[in-house]
Amino acid sequence: MPEATLVEAINLALARAMEDDPDVVVLGEDVGVNGGVFRATAGLQKRFGTERVLDTPLAELLISGLCVGMAAQGLKPVGEIQFMGFIYPCLDQLVNHASRLRNRTQGRLTCPMVLRTPHGAGIRAPEHHSESTEAMLAHIPGLRVVMPSSPERAYGLLLAAIRDPDPVVFLESTRLYRAAKGEVEDNGEALPLDAAFVLREGRDLTLISWGAMLKETMAAAEALSVEGIAAEVIDLATLKPYDEDTVLGSVAKTGRCVIVHEAARTGGFGAEIAATIAERRLSSLLAPVTRVTGYDTIVPMARLEQYYMPSVERIMTAARKVCQFS
């Protein structure tokens, strides 16, 4: 199988979706001739034409609103927001329209759109380019929120997102775009949405994460194994709706859980998972559910961002503490 980076996997999935379905349209700032600032859409305009790969004016609200209108007409728009820091003008469209068009018309109009955006810290980007505000989006009923952590899953999940009959926000880690490499077979096969992936099995402790933080989480699990702690690692992959069964099943087995996310702690998605575990698996727990997260402060710019993001050390410290709790 050929090897691809995560951003190449995104590109492969977009090309495959456009090839398979003439209703798929790609739109956003610089996605055409330039192929996107991260090259996620490289070559698509040349291959599929300027009508289906569309450079929009510099207006994020417009991009999301166009997607709603196109989707209501039966197209399958895939909009790109250049960085997650610029997604906020789209919230009106996501909350008031995309997520509820099906419901408010009782199924008469639907909104099969995907809004892709790169997110997260760790690439020494300028201000406003490093946030990870997925929990805000996962709070919106009617949306799906997907955050792949590897090229293979990015490919399969993006195909699934584009084929899904409802709106999906697809968050791609800038840190993984080129750093994550893996074998990706361009076979057009989608992965299931709403399903978590068990990346590593273990009996002592459940580590749950998503997106770029899986890198540190997997490294921590490896190091913990040297200390004799067998950690199970779950890639949540889809945050909304998330795969409670896999999470609860794992916690029932291990009795101990550490949730790792890059986003700030308060109201982060880890809180949702911890609450579900407390509600439904309290009797299985051998230790308090613990979170390792970004701090409750503004993501610092390049010079301090490494101190903001959860490190392998912080994850291991939390894991040891949970395992020592009796």
Next chain:
Amino acid sequence: MASRRVNQDLPVIARFEVRHRNYLAPDGSIQRPLPSFASDSKLLTELYRSMVLLRLFDRKAVALQRTGRLGTYAVSLGQEAVSVGIASAMRKEDVLLPSYRDNGALLWRGVKLEEILLFWGGDERGNRFSGPVHDFPFCVPVGSQAPHAAGVAYALKLRKQPRVAVCLFGDGATSKGDVYEAMNFAGVHRLPLVFVVANNQWAISVPLRQQTACETLAQKAIAAGFIGEQVDGGDVVAIRAASEEAIAAARDGNGPRFIEAVTYRLGDHTTSDDAARYRPAEEVQAHWKEEPIARLRAYLVAQKMWSKADEEQLAAECHARVEAAAERYLATAPRRPETMFDHLYADLPAAYAAQRRELAGEHDA
């Protein structure tokens, strides 16, 4: 008003103009040669009938609201000609994107009175209406339907379908980026899209002069690179004629148009509003002289297209239709509570199925 002082030594590189359209004066007299359809008594009386129906329907809706049988409701009083006129120029396959004060357009396009009541009565099924299946429902967040209209029009153009999107909103919406972003995009791609602003002078309590320093709203189209025209919004003949032209141009691939219909909201913003708090009664009184129904009636009567007997018959018909619709609305039982999940996603994810069961009174084992 912005300063008019300019450096006369500099060359003029562009000039723009905005035209105003009016055929019928407030007293129904003819201002300039009428468009050909104005001799079509069937069409004109149909426009008249629709406006009268809308006004009576509004009155009934307000009565239902005042007696606790309907939620907040927005009347069209004084601006009936705008949404009825534009809708009358559309084809069924065109796509309507209305604001919340466009009942007239929905009714023209086949939405049932009881469906409109159902929506304002708090039932989503009102939006699964009998009008064209691709039409959008009322848009409540002001102006946020404009980008949808651009997306719809882009899809129509991409598929090379000879269809047009028509987006309606009020003067307040023209202050929002949503509307400008959509207009800008429509201009770039020469989309088959007609924007219509019902400039009723008031965005709840904020008058137009606090909304914009522009002399007209029509001129906002100039910045987006297409034609904006101002129309007397009390003159349904003018609305219809401007709409016909704009829609035909859009259908023929000549790009978007913008129509500013200058009208006046004679009623409150909604049933939750009291317009007496912010505007003088004399102003409202003055605008009653320009309202569209009396104006068209005066013309029809002068042309011998309408009689007192027609008027009486129409009133009885409308009354019967409205009463029957209200009865059907009131007789519609609420949905079962758990159905609030039924159109959340195409298939309800397992994660939320338990919540649906809880609402349905079922208990998980």
